[in-house]
Amino acid sequence: MPELPEVESLRDFLDGRLTGERIARVLPLNISVLKTYDPPLGTVEGRTVTAVARYGKWLDLVLDDLHLTIHLARAGWLRWRDEFPAAPPRPGKGPLALRTVLGSGAGFDLTEAGTTKRLAVHLVRDPADVPAIARLGPDPLADDFDRDAFAALLSGEQRQIKGALRDQSLIAGIGNAYSDEILHAAKMSPFKQTRHLGDDEITRLYEALHATLTEAVARSRGVAAGRLKGEKKSGLRVHGRAGEPCPVCGDTIREVSFSDSALQYCPTCQTGGKPLADRRMSRLLK
Structure with a gap:
């Protein structure tokens, strides 16, 4: 399971590649990955990523007044791609859970191995709207955590x-x-x-x-x-x-x-x- 150091590194990696980029498409390919329905996931298409944040083991893609939060759980991972095949992927039983494509043609896939699906994506107006984020204790690398x-x-x-x-x-x-x-x-x-x-x-x-x-x-x-x-x-x-x-x-x-x-x-x-x-x-x- 990715923990704070790996998620922080992913945050840094994504911040340098996503911030300022426009999201062209978000394709959920596993019905279990998306945990929210309001606002609809399609709302992010055409929006620009303004920052990438982290809360514990959660990633947060900031889209002005919306937040696409991601928890990779035990067997999930994020795979960056500089380009994607022209044909969209087919939903199925494979590891691919969600694809995010930027206007530049690059983007990332969320994948999850195994049969137990715990990878979670929430589209919310405030990260605190995700119950697991709202319950988090302090970050151990915060300046005031002495x-x-x-x-x-x-x-x-x-x-x-x-x-x-x-x-x-x-x-x-x-x-x-x-x-x-x-x-x-x-x-x-x-x-x-x-x-x-x-x-x-x-x-x-x-x-x-x-x-x-x-x-x-x-x-x-x-x-x-x-x-x-x-x-x-x-x-x-x-x-x-x-x-x-x-x-x-x-x-x-x-x-x-x-x-x-x-x-x-x-x-x-x-x-x-x-x-x-x-x-x-x-x-x-x-």
Whole structure:
């Protein structure tokens, strides 16, 4: 799933290619992708993109008083094209979900792999009209998101750190991969309870969060949209690397699997050498 660094890079990529360009056509090719009907999607045709913004993992194409917001979900992606075939694509069961063509002839496709379709496009008058955007917590790379702001967010939480970091209503933009990376950098167990964090641990977690996201954004900046997935994977130290040696200590990276996801961690760096039980309600093995 694209997370804050990849979506920020896509925002930067699109801002340099879309801003000032006129939208000629928008073709929804999968009935599930469009989540709104008023205003009609055809309203964007002939309008000029005035900016490209980001809210957490959401992209926002600003069209004067309208906003075309995009959430790529777990298996979605954006593919830029300098030109398109003359014949329009046929709606079907393939990965192509929506095509946007500019007056210049360039544009982008939204695609989604797999059978579970969660990619979402909303055409709204205000981004806050999208419920998921309205519920977002603060952006962790915002200038005012400092250590004290982070501590204030955690002060009312009573749950595992991993779940808190992934909660979009608490902090916007962090998903499964970067929460693993942040916790590895902070040398903390994903199942440590937020209420047990001391002041020094909050500081360490904040610094790991800020450094991990900032470095990932820097690595992704300037990378073409089609190469962002590979760039993300190459920069991950523990996530998706179960069975490989930890790049810090050399211990074997382990995994905890859940029904629809998995996390990875280093026992030596994060749990005092103790493996975590690989079950949904995982606890440190005694």
